[in-house]
Amino acid sequence: MGFFLGYIVGFAVAFGLIVGFAKYQNIRSKKRIDLAAAIAALARITMQDSRKLLPDKFYPSWIVFSQRQKLSYLILQLNWLNEHLDKIWPYVDQAASQVIRDSVEPILEQYRPAILASLKFSTLTLGTVAPQFTGVAILDSEPNEIVMEMDMQWDGNPDIVLEIKTRVGVALPIQVKNIGFTGVFRLIFKPLADEFPCFGAVCFSLREKRNLDFTLKVIGGDLSSIPGISDAIEGTIRDAIEDSITWPVRKIIPILPGDYSYLEVKSVGMLEVKLIEAKELTNKDIIGKSDPFAKLCIRPLPDRTKNSKTIDNQTSPIWNEHFEFEVEDTSTQHLTIKIYDDEGVQAAELIGCALVPLRNLEPGKVKDVWLKLVKDLDIQRDTKNRGQVHLELLYCPFSTENVWNPFDPDFRLTSLEKALKHLTEDGADSSGKEAAAKKKDIIVRGVLSVTVVSAEGLPATDLMGKSDPFVVLTMKKSEHKNKTRVLNDTLNPVWNQTFDFVVEDGLHELLMVDVYDHDTFGKDKMGRCILTLTRAILDGEVTDDFSLDGTESGKVRLNIKWTSRSILRE
Numbered sequence: 244m245g246f247f248l249g250y251i252v253g254f255a256v257a258f259g260l261i262v263g264f265a266k267y268q269n270i271r272s273k274k275r276i277d278l279a280a281a282i283a284a285l286a287r288i289t290m291q292d293s294r295k296l297l298p299d300k301f302y303p304s305w306i307v308f309s310q311r312q313k314l315s316y317l318i319l320q321l322n323w324l325n326e327h328l329d330k331i332w333p334y335v336d337q338a339a340s341q342v343i344r345d346s347v348e349p350i351l352e353q354y355r356p357a358i359l360a361s362l363k364f365s366t367l368t369l370g371t372v373a374p375q376f377t378g379v380a381i382l383d384s385e386p387n388e389i390v391m392e393m394d395m396q397w398d399g400n401p402d403i404v405l406e407i408k409t410r411v412g413v414a415l416p417i418q419v420k421n422i423g424f425t426g427v428f429r430l431i432f433k434p435l436a437d438e439f440p441c442f443g444a445v446c447f448s449l450r451e452k453r454n455l456d457f458t459l460k461v462i463g464g465d466l467s468s469i470p471g472i473s474d475a476i477e478g479t480i481r482d483a484i485e486d487s488i489t490w491p492v493r494k495i496i497p498i499l500p501g502d503y504s505y506l507e508v509k510s511v512g513m514l515e516v517k518l519i520e521a522k523e524l525t526n527k528d529i530i531g532k533s534d535p536f537a538k539l540c541i542r543p544l545p546d547r548t549k550n551s552k553t554i555d556n557q558t559s560p561i562w563n564e565h566f567e568f569e570v571e572d573t574s575t576q577h578l579t580i581k582i583y584d585d586e587g588v589q590a591a592e593l594i595g596c597a598l599v600p601l602r603n604l605e606p607g608k609v610k611d612v613w614l615k616l617v618k619d620l621d622i623q624r625d626t627k628n629r630g631q632v633h634l635e636l637l638y639c640p641f642s643t644e645n646v647w648n649p650f651d652p653d654f655r656l657t658s659l660e661k662a663l664k665h666l667t668e669d670g671a672d673s674s675g676k677e678a679a680a681k682k683k684d685i686i687v688r689g690v691l692s693v694t695v696v697s698a699e700g701l702p703a704t705d706l707m708g709k710s711d712p713f714v715v716l717t718m719k720k721s722e723h724k725n726k727t728r729v730l731n732d733t734l735n736p737v738w739n740q741t742f743d744f745v746v747e748d749g750l751h752e753l754l755m756v757d758v759y760d761h762d763t764f765g766k767d768k769m770g771r772c773i774l775t776l777t778r779a780i781l782d783g784e785v786t787d788d789f790s791l792d793g794t795e796s797g798k799v800r801l802n803i804k805w806t807s808r809s810i811l812r813e
Contacts, residue, residue, distance in 0.1 A: 420457065510570065518634060
């Protein structure tokens with residue numbers, strides 16, 4: 244009887260527990276659904292809605308509302324985040340300082356200028372002032388990731404001392420002081436996972452560097468006593484920051500076990516750059532003229548920076564040089580060009596610099612640009628005339644088969660020719676260095692037909708307000724020339740004359756178009772334009788109006804047609 248009674252009681256208790264647990268689960272499930280609905284509704288809150296819920300006087304003074312702040316509830320958490328960051332900063336400082344020392348020292352060594360023998364930290368702490376986050380945004384992204392950008396401001400008081408040794412044996416302890424930084428950091432949580440913490444890895448990168456100021460001071464000495472050392476160290480620090488953590492470069496921190504190498508930065512295309520010429524460069528020499536050369540890069544890595552040849556005693560040099568650069572992200576990267584005056588044994592002096600955002604380039608289309616040089620790329624506003632530089636740009640993405648790159652060995656080869664070429668290369672007994680031809684070895688031969696159609700708006704050179712214009716066409720490398728007839732008393736001549744040039748190296752040739760005024764005692768130059776043949780080689784035929792340099796007005800209309808003879812490799 245007791246056994247039976249115990250059985251009934253046990254069954255009743257078990258049944259009660261089951262019912263209670265089921266009810267609890269229903270309540271918990273309802274709470275989850277309600278919470279999810281609340282979060283979804285909260286995520287849709289606009290800036291205007293948040294202002295209704297919380298008046299302006301309750302917002303922190305450092306919050307500036309803009310389009311970037313899409314999620315109001317995240318903005319309201321910034322104050323909480325900054326308060327807690329202040330509390331834990333001493334611990335963050337200790338850990339971050341060691342990470343910086345271990346990761347940045349090799350980068351500084353890589354960027355170390357030739358004037359220095361070594362460059363490393365002797366002291367490194369980030370000080371007592373924590374950075375402040377002043378904005379946050381959740382960006383549209385792929386389904387398997389979350390992308391967040393956070394605005395950060397830091398007016399720090401770090402204790403950073405660099406131990407520097409020069410090539411002449413001088414040791415200098417240099418202190419980095421008064422650091423001021425504002426920028427935007429990007430965080431990518433990817434891939435999303437079912438297990439806690441719900442993502443496999445975190446990628447972080449400096450998305451935008453808005454401002455970076457610091458001062459250098461020699462402990463117990465004067466940094467200016469060694470010419471060029473201050474600029475060299477400052478440039479090294481800025482270049483190291485620019486390339487080590489600036490987007491598209493990103494640092495990957497694995498959270499869950501797995502292979503995350505696919506998150507690393509990868510090349511997506513090639514940028515072909517022709518440095519054609521410059522004009523009206525600032526003369527940096529007291530005697531004679533500047534000796535200009537150019538440095539070009541997308542990322543300021545030493546092995547990715549290209550240097551042109553130096554043109555002696557010239558403020559309007561013609562380089563006609565070709566360079567290529569790997570591209571990782573067209574939406575954010577840009578081509579930087581800096582023109583220097585070669586000072587021989589002394590450090591080169593900057594004449595001016597310019598940049599071209601890659602997002603402005605259309606894949607497969609040649610872009611011809613004149614860039615105004617400025618003193619500082621971060622400021623960009625410069626009232627002084629430092630000159631202009633002439634570039635031709637062609638971006639060729641790897642993923643698009645219909646985009647032709649004339650500097651590629653396989654340019655315009657048929658499918659059969661490509662197959663035979665690869666079979667020949669695969670069967671060759673070589674290390675592979677013969678399989679891919681260098682860009683400078685690609686020879687494109689053909690006939691260039693140039694029709695000088697007309698000109699308009701030419702400057703008046705005669706006393707009667709007219710001119711007697713004619714045009715001289717010159718191929719720079721071969722020095723072949725042709726001249727149009729002279730048309731009297733006109734500022735808008737029409738020639739419609741065609742000239743043929745046999746071209747042995749079309750990709751590295753220049754067409755120089757000079758317009759002159761005929762005079763009884765000689766000729767007066769009215770203007771010039773210099774053209775590459777790339778557009779004609781790619782498109783087959785080009786008709787366009789080209790502005791003349793050396794005059795305030797005037798254009799010449801040309802029809803340029805390319806007939807290919809052969810595409811060979813030396």
